[in-house]
Amino acid sequence: SRGGSASTAGPDMDDVLRRTVAAVPPYEMREKPALQEASSREFVQFYRGLGAAERPLFLTKLAADYGTDHGLVSELYGRVREVQSRDLGTLLQAEDRLRYSLTPRYKFLISHICRLEEGVKFIVDLRADILQFLQNKTADSPQLREMNGILKTLLSDWFSIGFLNLERITWQSSCDLLQKISEYEAVHPVRNWADIKRRVGPYRRCYVFTHNAMPREPLIVLHVALTDNISNNIQAIVRKDPSLETTEDVNKITTAIFYSISSSQRGLQGVELGTYLIKRVVKELQVEFPHMSQFSSLSPIPDFTKWLRGTLSFKIKEGKSNQIFTELEYKELQDIIEGPVLEKLQHLLSNNEWVKSDKLVRILETPLMRLCAWYLYGEKHRGGALDPVANFHLQNGAVIWRINWLADTSPRGLSSSFGIMANYRYFLEDANRNSVQYLRTRQIEASKQILSLVAQCQTISKL
Amino acid sequence: SRGGSASTAGPDMDDVLRRTVAAVPPYEMREKPALQEASSREFVQFYRGLGAAERPLFLTKLAADYGTDHGLVSELYGRVREVQSRDLGTLLQAEDRLRYSLTPRYKFLISHICRLEEGVKFIVDLRADILQFLQNKTADSPQLREMNGILKTLLSDWFSIGFLNLERITWQSSCDLLQKISEYEAVHPVRNWADIKRRVGPYRRCYVFTHNAMPREPLIVLHVALTDNISNNIQAIVRKDPSLETTEDVNKITTAIFYSISSSQRGLQGVELGTYLIKRVVKELQVEFPHMSQFSSLSPIPDFTKWLRGTLSFKIKEGKSNQIFTELEYKELQDIIEGPVLEKLQHLLSNNEWVKSDKLVRILETPLMRLCAWYLYGEKHRGGALDPVANFHLQNGAVIWRINWLADTSPRGLSSSFGIMANYRYFLEDANRNSVQYLRTRQIEASKQILSLVAQCQTISKL
Amino acid sequence: SRGGSASTAGPDMDDVLRRTVAAVPPYEMREKPALQEASSREFVQFYRGLGAAERPLFLTKLAADYGTDHGLVSELYGRVREVQSRDLGTLLQAEDRLRYSLTPRYKFLISHICRLEEGVKFIVDLRADILQFLQNKTADSPQLREMNGILKTLLSDWFSIGFLNLERITWQSSCDLLQKISEYEAVHPVRNWADIKRRVGPYRRCYVFTHNAMPREPLIVLHVALTDNISNNIQAIVRKDPSLETTEDVNKITTAIFYSISSSQRGLQGVELGTYLIKRVVKELQVEFPHMSQFSSLSPIPDFTKWLRGTLSFKIKEGKSNQIFTELEYKELQDIIEGPVLEKLQHLLSNNEWVKSDKLVRILETPLMRLCAWYLYGEKHRGGALDPVANFHLQNGAVIWRINWLADTSPRGLSSSFGIMANYRYFLEDANRNSVQYLRTRQIEASKQILSLVAQCQTISKL
Amino acid sequence: SRGGSASTAGPDMDDVLRRTVAAVPPYEMREKPALQEASSREFVQFYRGLGAAERPLFLTKLAADYGTDHGLVSELYGRVREVQSRDLGTLLQAEDRLRYSLTPRYKFLISHICRLEEGVKFIVDLRADILQFLQNKTADSPQLREMNGILKTLLSDWFSIGFLNLERITWQSSCDLLQKISEYEAVHPVRNWADIKRRVGPYRRCYVFTHNAMPREPLIVLHVALTDNISNNIQAIVRKDPSLETTEDVNKITTAIFYSISSSQRGLQGVELGTYLIKRVVKELQVEFPHMSQFSSLSPIPDFTKWLRGTLSFKIKEGKSNQIFTELEYKELQDIIEGPVLEKLQHLLSNNEWVKSDKLVRILETPLMRLCAWYLYGEKHRGGALDPVANFHLQNGAVIWRINWLADTSPRGLSSSFGIMANYRYFLEDANRNSVQYLRTRQIEASKQILSLVAQCQTISKL
Structure with a gap:
């Protein structure tokens, strides 16, 4: 961390932004962006080197100085009005330019960053930072709020269900995955490795969504208990002695209890994953247990x-x-x-x-x-x-x-x-x-x- | 195929569109779209069932009747002007609503489809259809052209480099992949399996990009020859007797010749993949051959x-x-x-x-x-x-x-x-x-x- | 190949054998053999370098000069007789020494070779050579015949069913595997890649045994057709247009027809694999098709x-x-x-x-x-x-x-x-x-x- | 467990042995053994059901009643003497029959068992039992000692290096493997999961041998520390704070310290695995670190x-x-x-x-x-x-x-x-x-x- 001396030593924030935030490509070249790997990488490294106190300032600058060009929007809307009575093709063209002009400039930077290795993870974590700054008021500007919204929309696209992988987690899964799942479990904390072994063992299922661009990172975790009735007690599910039953008796399984669902990426707040995960898991379970007839959560009531x-x-x-x-x-x-x-x-x-x-x-x-x-x-x-x-x-x-x-x-x-x-x-x-x-x-x-x-x-x- | 009788039998196109194209969610609910699996599936199946003559008509209708609401755009721009002098937060809010209003309604349908299994492949193929219709003039409307542009932008996002996997293809790779690569090879056609074995054998490399949402589909293929000089003849590369050399002598490899690059998805026309593939492959080769010093194509001059x-x-x-x-x-x-x-x-x-x-x-x-x-x-x-x-x-x-x-x-x-x-x-x-x-x-x-x-x-x- | 000049140039066969065939370890050290990697490797390389005319001679020497020590057998049997009336422990000890003495010396060499990478494959191929020499009479001595028998017993142990892997081959399998399977198909030759695609496609199954010590080598291949009656015609199975049916209708599958079974390693002649492969495949099929009721071959009558x-x-x-x-x-x-x-x-x-x-x-x-x-x-x-x-x-x-x-x-x-x-x-x-x-x-x-x-x-x- | 009442209830041991121990196949049929799956399975299940007190008795019976036929050995040796002066082929034939006669009958049972799923593991565990009985004197007969020796030789063949897989274990490896490795670590016990994470983390390597016929079972585990000198303290290796160094600096790695090697299958006692594991690991390390120059253990002195x-x-x-x-x-x-x-x-x-x-x-x-x-x-x-x-x-x-x-x-x-x-x-x-x-x-x-x-x-x- 570069600490408090950043303002005097190190490259000036404005300089870095000027150098690393790509210009908006002309409308005609919008799908042929020049490669920006070096400058994207510089941005990422600079941001990672910033201290906790500097990051809010830096992102506030980025959001304020490299957002939408309101003048251009205004001008292009003028053009839309102008051609409104002309032929449809011309109108649609004008509208498309207006649409393009509404893309904030920093969005091009983000596109470049997501092409870097671990770039997607960087963006997810960047949004986690923004959310935290907005929450604890270390930074709060309309533009930063707008950037948060833009990122949310973007991440909603990137983490759209068609691009997610459903993985079942078992005791044969990789240790690093199981450790992360243990740590992310917010609903009923995992106390030790016997706990987690239980949660991926017989009469239990554990599913996660992962995304190719963020390998080895579970995005959201769903724990399921396989029972013969709708459970009314969580301790019976998470604490039961795992040694008792070692193989599942399919005939005893009529019901799936979703007893824990945890997001594991703060930066994906507001990006709908849980709904899709439950849907996919229900389908998986129906294939595995064709006679399963009851699906229910056993949920906390937090407040x-x-x-x-x-x-x-x-x-x-x-x-x-x-x-x-x-x-x-x-x-x-x-x-x-x-x-x-x-x-x-x-x-x-x-x-x-x-x-x-x-x-x-x-x-x-x-x-x-x-x-x-x-x-x-x-x-x-x-x-x-x-x-x-x-x-x-x-x-x-x-x-x-x-x-x-x-x-x-x-x-x-x-x-x-x-x-x-x-x-x-x-x-x-x-x-x-x-x-x-x-x-x-x-x-x-x-x-x-x-x-x-x-x-x-x-x-x-x-x- | 439902053939020419579609207009009389089968569900009416307008009916299908009315039923399957999701409404634009209210701005406030924009990240919480109701699930539309059934209707998206219906759309896909209906389209697949359409005859060659009906598809242009159907897509033309979709583009025309479910595009951008120009009235709303106009209204929301009015609102932007109205608040221009107010505080920045209000302006940005208004701008964001304007931005949202510029999303054509069919884009929501597309988002729903891409959540289906093989949904992404469907959209890619749909765009391939549109490109063909526009090219052979079986359909041609400003809105269809606009839809083509919207799809191109969308696919450029989906197939952004951060979401692609680089795979090296060898003779140990799956037969279905190798068969597809043989078929896609447009530059120097593969005549038989000895040809393709040669192209993935010693002193050769073959790389593809794949995308998680389209498993088992190479998106673009790059063939490389490893040589000791910049090749001046293609037959020497693609026809040389493979039996002669069976193991590579690293000391003879100083040069990488990109002798063929072929896109394999017509629907991804205009989506930049080749540039990134070459860049990634250069990096791979530099890791494998640290002393490699020359990189060159050996390219056709088609016209x-x-x-x-x-x-x-x-x-x-x-x-x-x-x-x-x-x-x-x-x-x-x-x-x-x-x-x-x-x-x-x-x-x-x-x-x-x-x-x-x-x-x-x-x-x-x-x-x-x-x-x-x-x-x-x-x-x-x-x-x-x-x-x-x-x-x-x-x-x-x-x-x-x-x-x-x-x-x-x-x-x-x-x-x-x-x-x-x-x-x-x-x-x-x-x-x-x-x-x-x-x-x-x-x-x-x-x-x-x-x-x-x-x-x-x-x-x-x-x- | 070292050709006919081997006798004058190159190391003398006797020298090589003297140097590379390990001594029989003393009975007490029988499970602690000194490592012999270098000399085993020398043996392998020397043999590979031998010309077709020299190999029979070399193996004949090996079998003759490095076999069982008949004198020792005789002596140890004497010892067995001597202690016959003594306590059982002493008798069993003596018998065990007799047993050990009956191990031909070259068997220790073979054990060392099988520890090399591709060593097992070398032994399998060595036996294929011996079988060929014996068949075409290029070499024929009682000791070589004995060595053949010793190898057969040894390979029967190594390729015992508990050490084999059953693999189902599909069109997604590796190309090199599919190519080998095509080549090994002796019963109904594969004419082209459409043929082999058909044989691993819908209504067909193809299974192989592989062994860990011989990666990427199918040992034996079984082709199965899934039908609704006991087939009476092979052309219907191997030539039927593959484009007609693309997905299997489980209800039409009541019968498994084993229409081809081919060994692919000549060196494993006499090592029972086919019986076990059919047994395992029947089990696999019963799991996949619980209602399958008929199992039959459709077999040639070669002579x-x-x-x-x-x-x-x-x-x-x-x-x-x-x-x-x-x-x-x-x-x-x-x-x-x-x-x-x-x-x-x-x-x-x-x-x-x-x-x-x-x-x-x-x-x-x-x-x-x-x-x-x-x-x-x-x-x-x-x-x-x-x-x-x-x-x-x-x-x-x-x-x-x-x-x-x-x-x-x-x-x-x-x-x-x-x-x-x-x-x-x-x-x-x-x-x-x-x-x-x-x-x-x-x-x-x-x-x-x-x-x-x-x-x-x-x-x-x-x- | 069937407890003490086994002698009265349940099938009689002698009956079970009579039914399940295959007859010795005639010499001519020695490589075409009839399938014995059902009876082998019965043997396994019967043995598993036996109580701790019954097992020694049962194995003693097996060793005593189904061993080598001494009369036949004697007879066949007579035959060897008889033909000694005849042609070599006849002598070798006679010797081979003698050799075959020295195979104890229970060895055929063992061969059948190793064809069952988990059969190899059963045999390994059976020998672990025998070793324990012999050690604690719950059973001790010359024949049981002989059976132990026969099993040791057999297992030495089965677990010969050519049939073993070397696997590097990392924090990405399967949890069940890592848990077993933790449990097997006898030299410097693993206290918790941070310990084991350390031992597979940076500057550490952990290798195991596995065998295909015993999936998910490490046979022997070698822990290595990568250092810049020959370590003189074990706590520095196993307790050092893992958070300090996260990526390896190749330049600091000149030395490999083997600081723990643990067998994990008691039944493989006397089967040489450690020597080969160290040899293979040295090769792996030389590939990974071409400049590594020192290899040493840091070993306990147990007694x-x-x-x-x-x-x-x-x-x-x-x-x-x-x-x-x-x-x-x-x-x-x-x-x-x-x-x-x-x-x-x-x-x-x-x-x-x-x-x-x-x-x-x-x-x-x-x-x-x-x-x-x-x-x-x-x-x-x-x-x-x-x-x-x-x-x-x-x-x-x-x-x-x-x-x-x-x-x-x-x-x-x-x-x-x-x-x-x-x-x-x-x-x-x-x-x-x-x-x-x-x-x-x-x-x-x-x-x-x-x-x-x-x-x-x-x-x-x-x-």
């Missing part, structure tokens, strides 16, 4: 706890605690909680101690399940489900099928959703219709269990 | 005969035969040709019999070599070299190094260029500079041999 | 013509022509053959012209089929079937199922068996029992068709 | 401590302590040890505490190094070096090059050899000669350092 705490605080402030619990529930709570119930409860739920009290566990089940159903079904963000996992599976055409009490009693599970997990179930024949419907009308499909819990909640809680 | 015939006719008509030959040459010709020299000569050169007369061969060498040098160096098309092979190598940064008499005495070689072939030589350290210079200024680099021949020609011939 | 000619000659000499044909048959023949029937017939059958006469074809069918059935079933060699192909399939447990008229009308088919081919059918549940029975009692299993023809023949022909 | 303790005890008993230390050394020891020096020292050295005293470490270095040199060079077993590691490397042609103080300070290193390790160095041009010399004359090659220490020891110690 239910956070949402409920917020809601509790609000109700306490407003003095409307009766909108959370039924009278009977409230009374039961009063019986075992000393002092002001809601306040104390709020404290109790802020750590995971409550789960050790069988009584509390029994009393809380009904209200928490009811509230959770509502949270998944009723709370919205831009019209869709507030919960990102629910939103993902609903977009894919799944149904909110079931929520499960004490399904994840790990500290993580308790902290994020009081141990509740959700099954989003895929009815293959309906999935496409559901997906289209949800994307268009935001209408959520849910099972009777969920709808009934939601109805109870609406009666009781006024949320 | 020299045609051009010379045209020129002769013109000179005859104009009565300026003395502008072709020197007096001495003319006299020598007179000595062995009875009757009007130029007319007779024109006839003589129209078949390949002249090569059997040692005398004619001797007399013609000087004037034909002189004229050929001029043809390569002096004849232009849009500012660049008229000869497409010369233009290709010059764009890549090569130098016109040498032309060789009796270098290809096959019927094909005689017919296209009186047996003359050209060496375009690559000086690695200059190639990039030459390429940029040629692309910008159209200035051609040539050796002394060539320049001297050109000078002679200019003195004598007034061309 | 039926030769046998029949011999028989005819004999009968003519003996004047017992009526023992070949029935009276009616004889009469019919007389009607279309002028002159002495048998003599003329003998001439007629000596070329393949008779097949052009529909009449002759019709008349000859019955007697030739009858005689052929007898030839396969009744003619014996060392107790087993005289016909080597029949003997092979009977050893494997097959049944002589059917003979087919005009089944191979190629010149080769007509010349060897008047166009008749045989089906040897494998009933999987009986194959093992049949095999054991045939190996022990030489009893041949045959179908009713065959037995009935045999009975007719016995009635008429007195063979 | 030096044990030997020294025995020697000390003896000297104490004999009252000859002055034969171990010089007067000066003894005095220095007296200064820091209270009470009877040798007795106390004996105790001190029985745990690893002494290493914590800098004084003791300093005082002990000279005498322990001297004694260790003697132990390696002077102590003998059957004429060769007593130390098995020394014996192994000397057989391979290495030289005892150096012993290193505090080279392995792990508990294991201290316990086995007071932390001393040895370098056995390979001078490639001499290795073959050294090997032959050592195998024949037992003469040990050693460096001046070693010889000088040995001389000192001989002066002082009378060992």
Whole structure:
């Protein structure tokens, strides 16, 4: 790292940009770009050498100084208007030049970089940087936001499903792949190599997408359990003793449980991969197990706890605690909680101690399940489900099928959703219709269990 | 094939298009396209079922009815103007919407198709169809031309170098690959399997680019001979008895001769692959043979005969035969040709019999070599070299190094260029500079041999 | 090749042998042989450099001078007798030393050679040489015959089924493999690459055994046709237009026809590979086509013509022509053959012209089929079937199922068996029992068709 | 496991053997064995089902009842004597029958088993069982010992170098392979996955032999460190922080240190693999690093401590302590040890505490190094070096090059050899000669350092 002295020593950022960002080729030469390997390589090396403090500045400069030529856009639009009444060919030509003029200049640089070895990976990581700068505000300009959008579109093209390889990961797969998969596993962390061996062993499947231009890098990982019913507990899946069963009995396999899906490239945020991975895996499984009849996720509910705490605080402030619990529930709570119930409860739920009290566990089940159903079904963000996992599976055409009490009693599970997990179930024949419907009308499909819990909640809680 | 009855039986084209061409997703949902697998598949199957007569019509409809929404473009440009004086973020947003509006609707269909298995190959073949329709005028509309351009840009992105795999082909490679390579070899046709075995055997290299989304399909093929000098004869390369030498003597290898480069996908016309393939192969060879010092093509001159015939006719008509030959040459010709020299000569050169007369061969060498040098160096098309092979190598940064008499005495070689072939030589350290210079200024680099021949020609011939 | 001057120039054979044939390690060191790479390599290179005339001499020397030490055998057997009444341990020790002493000295050389790269292939080829020398009498000594036997046993161990790899060959397989398979195909020669493509295409399978120590060398090749009945014609299998059917309809596949099996290493003569290959392939096919119910060969009858000619000659000499044909048959023949029937017939059958006469074809069918059935079933060699192909399939447990008229009308088919081919059918549940029975009692299993023809023949022909 | 009730329930051992051990094929049919798949499989399954107590009994029966037919041997030897004076062919024939008669009957069973899937692995494991029974005396009969020898010879043939594959193991290798390699590492145990990653990472190489008939099973593993000098410390090799260096600098690599070699199949005991593995790896390394000039092991001295303790005890008993230390050394020891020096020292050295005293470490270095040199060079077993590691490397042609103080300070290193390790160095041009010399004359090659220490020891110690 070149550290803070970059501004004085080393080549000046502006100089580097001037030298390395290719000029926009004339419209006529647009498919015959001169080779720019040396300067692309210089750009990459310079960027890699930049310190953490310099990168935001450098990218901000790039986005600002080498973007779209607004004057040219204006001029070419003028031309479009001019020829509008002329013959169609002329109009289309003018439109195409306008279209070309809307390509930011840095996009040509990116095209050149992606031709370098590991160039695609560099671009993916560059976008990861931008996302981080925008998030932590170390850099924030309209042009940088625009560059982020341009990159997202570009990466969506590059990582389009037709260019991805589906790979099944087993214990015979390469160690470096398995190590990466272990590290990327965000949903139910892999503790050791016995864990990962279990997750690629009998009654389990692990699939990844890879891309030719980024060899040995899993892009997204899907873990599947093969069971005979829709699982209601994650520990049974990820912790079960692997020594017990060594060969699969095909007759016991009727159900595929998607119990973890993790992106492994921050720079591909917003590039749809999960939906396609699930679709492809369903097809693979149907070939391997022609009689498989049930497909469902067993999913975390990452922010239910956070949402409920917020809601509790609000109700306490407003003095409307009766909108959370039924009278009977409230009374039961009063019986075992000393002092002001809601306040104390709020404290109790802020750590995971409550789960050790069988009584509390029994009393809380009904209200928490009811509230959770509502949270998944009723709370919205831009019209869709507030919960990102629910939103993902609903977009894919799944149904909110079931929520499960004490399904994840790990500290993580308790902290994020009081141990509740959700099954989003895929009815293959309906999935496409559901997906289209949800994307268009935001209408959520849910099972009777969920709808009934939601109805109870609406009666009781006024949320 | 559904033949001519398509209009009555089968689903109506308009119906199919209405059903299968996806709507443009709203700007906000642009990276979350609903899955369209079923309808994309229907489109593909419908198209494949269409007869040769129906396809042009169908594509014309697609291009015309599902292109860019000009009204929307107009409206969004209005919006850009409106916000021009507002903050930059708003302007960039408006511009991005304008950019999005310039995406023709059929591009979304194409994106969906490329997600199907063999979808990419379908699009490549679809463009091959369009190119053929446009060429033979079975279809020709401004929108179809626009669609061709859109596809070319798209394919240029998809088949960008970062996504291609370089493969060396040997006699151990898969038979289906070798068969395809034999069939695609356009420059010096492969007559039988001994031929192809020779071309992948000792002192030869054969490289292809492949793309993950089109498995088992070579995209472009480069044949290289490893020699100790710059070859001046193609038969020595492609016909030499393979049994003679079985292991390579590294010490005899100083030179790489690119003696054939063939595209194998018509639909990728205009998508630059050859330039990158040569560059990559040079790198491979430098790793394998660190002391390799000369890189050159041995290339055909496809239309020299045609051009010379045209020129002769013109000179005859104009009565300026003395502008072709020197007096001495003319006299020598007179000595062995009875009757009007130029007319007779024109006839003589129209078949390949002249090569059997040692005398004619001797007399013609000087004037034909002189004229050929001029043809390569002096004849232009849009500012660049008229000869497409010369233009290709010059764009890549090569130098016109040498032309060789009796270098290809096959019927094909005689017919296209009186047996003359050209060496375009690559000086690695200059190639990039030459390429940029040629692309910008159209200035051609040539050796002394060539320049001297050109000078002679200019003195004598007034061309 | 060192040619005839070997005796004067070059190292003397005896010298080379003295230097390169390792001493027998002492019994105690028998599993710790000193490394002999250099001398083994010298042996290999010397042998390769020998001319065709010198090799027999050299191997004869090796076999004679570096074989078993008869004196030592005698001495050690004395020791066995001596300790016979002592404890068992001592006896077994003595026996083991006797066993060790029976190892010819050249066997240690062979063990060293097989450790060299391509050493195993060298030994296989060496045995091919020995077999040829013994056959054409260029060398013939008891010791060379013994060496042949020792090598056969050794190769039988090395090429034991547990060390072989089964590979399915397809059009995607390596060209060098496919070329070798084409060349090795002895039964129905491959004429061109379309032929071989057909034989690895739809409705066909091609399997080979390979051995790790001989990479890229098929050891034995089995061609299978997938049909819906037991084929009676080979041209239908090997010549059918490959363009007609491109994808297999699993429902049409009920039967596997083994229509060609060819060894490809002469040096492995007598090493059983075919039996195991057929067994393994049957298993593969059963996995791929669980409903496959019929397994049969369609086999040539290589020497039926030769046998029949011999028989005819004999009968003519003996004047017992009526023992070949029935009276009616004889009469019919007389009607279309002028002159002495048998003599003329003998001439007629000596070329393949008779097949052009529909009449002759019709008349000859019955007697030739009858005689052929007898030839396969009744003619014996060392107790087993005289016909080597029949003997092979009977050893494997097959049944002589059917003979087919005009089944191979190629010149080769007509010349060897008047166009008749045989089906040897494998009933999987009986194959093992049949095999054991045939190996022990030489009893041949045959179908009713065959037995009935045999009975007719016995009635008429007195063979 | 069938447990103790095997004798009453289940099939009787004798029955099973009678049914599954194939008869010896007649001499004439020796290369056409009937297929025995079913019975071989039965044998394997029966054996696998046997309890730990039954297996020794079963194998003892097999060895005793299905071995060599001594009567037949006797008879056939009689025949050899009979024909001794007859022609050579007849004698060789008789000898060959004698040879065949010396094949124990169970060897045919073994040949059949090795044709089964995983059959070879079964035989290897069977021998591992026999070795264990013989070692712990659960079974011990002359015939079982003979069977062990027969199996060893057979496995030596099967696992002959020509049939082995050399594989380099990297972090990209399959996880199951890397896990097995970790588990098999006996010399310097792998503690975790960072350890193993280090051992296949930069400046390290890891090679294994595998055999086709035992897929996914490393047979023997060699770990190599690439350094710039002959290492004198193992912790520096196996514990160094892997994050420090990520790419190899070829210029820093002049030396290959073989720091661990582990067999991984007990059943292959006595089958020479290590020697060949080292030879092959040296070749690989020479190709990769043409300028590599030094090859050496860094080896443990497994029983030096044990030997020294025995020697000390003896000297104490004999009252000859002055034969171990010089007067000066003894005095220095007296200064820091209270009470009877040798007795106390004996105790001190029985745990690893002494290493914590800098004084003791300093005082002990000279005498322990001297004694260790003697132990390696002077102590003998059957004429060769007593130390098995020394014996192994000397057989391979290495030289005892150096012993290193505090080279392995792990508990294991201290316990086995007071932390001393040895370098056995390979001078490639001499290795073959050294090997032959050592195998024949037992003469040990050693460096001046070693010889000088040995001389000192001989002066002082009378060992």
